[in-house]
Amino acid sequence: MPREPNTSPQTQNVLQTLLEQPQTWQHGYELSKRTNLKSGTLYPILARLEASGFLESTWLEPSTPGKPPRHAYRLTSDGTNFALQLTKPQQLITLKTSQA
């Protein structure tokens, strides 16, 4: 049974990063660099999000010939909504702080 995605700071970090470009396929290594998460932390989060239907994945053909296809991820519509729900309160707090 897939685990419900938790709202740990690491998961929120991944969701926020994916939400910056919701339509773009993003590779694991890039995500690792952008979120500053180690592969051992990032991939379990990606697996949980995918199992929950918040993330979809595909194999992308390499830009350079001779290299293997790369696995890439992006948010589904459910995932986008979930990420927005999670990040909204933070955005509001940020907005209020900046207004003050």
Added chain:
Amino acid sequence: MKAIARALLRWIVNYYPKPQLEIGRGMLTELEELHGWEALKWAFGGFEFYLELKGASMTKNILSISSVVILAILASWLYAQHQLYLSIGILVLGVIVAALSQPKSAFWCALTLAVILPVTHLTQAYVFSSNMFHELRANIMPNSVHMVLNSEEIHLTPTYLTLSSINSTSKFQVTGAFNSGKQNIALEFLNPQQLWNIQPENLDKSLILFENQPVKLALFGLPTAFLLAALTLFLRSRFTKSSPLAM
């Protein structure tokens, strides 16, 4: 480094459950973007992911292994006190409790035991031998020791003798105090007869146990460790739906 990382990651990804196999392969292809230590760290992430998939986080695993280490120390101490059955009993009980309360990490506990036990037995062999020595001293303490030291024939009355070390070739290094006034004298004897200068009929046959004791105990320790590992696996398969080997 990258080749090692690739081999390690490829190996562990093979054990991923089917639903996560693709994501694991994705992790493997990303490795091509990394070099050196970064690649190795990425590969170790694959192991962390595997542990996560098996439901045993690193913290839980470390805690389980620490518990087993403490358990092994306790069992070793009991073993040193000649409480052999109590020592084994505690280890078996520990593995049963680990298997019932934390079945997924019990497998790792058993593997740890399989490594710790032979080492423990090898270490304890010396303590065991040392204890035996003290027992024998109490039984057959001679009134005087006749020996040749630095080409000088001397008679000594030992007030105490302490065994410092034993090695596999039956050489006994002894530190003791003697009535000659020499303190903390270190002597090396080739065999127990030379040490005590006693009549052969007084020699306790159990003295022979000094020889090859570590080897004997290691031979005892290894099967015990594997027996415990097998017991843990059995309990795990008995009390959980999936077998630990069906990774």
